[in-house]
Amino acid sequence: MKISDFQSKDVINIVDGKKLGHITDLELDLRQGRIDSIVVPQFTKMFGLFGNNGTEIVIPWRNIVKIGADVVLVRMDESKALRQEEDDLHARS
Template identity: 55%
Template structure:
């Protein structure tokens, strides 16, 4: 079993280019199934949020390739999944 606090300190890395995307700031849980739908990587804003805010990166759970001891490997394309996009009906 993994605690959320342990999950949040792992670096999230894109397997396609090896780029570190950040750390998990939040998770989305489906209340009907009790399963995690997505992880959210907080942007942290620009200059402490003074000059605008970047969008959070939302990565669907099925895009997680491997969860290791120090890193979470994900499939991520430059198209960012925002909260709004995940909430839109398909």
């Protein structure tokens, strides 16, 4: 499977059924030769338009439930996703 194949799939959270978006990046463990996580930009709805607010949801590989022909099903608790974003902000500071 190519990275471009991942980018064309919708990422769906099976906990609440929400579409999270599309995969924009992968985090790799080069020592182990495996994918550590997938990265999905977080979009917000402002004035009826979708816009990227600059944050990303980093979904660990262990949270991927199924990779189908059109979608990637993940199990993400919303509070964990929010904490991940806060951790990323603190790490960048």
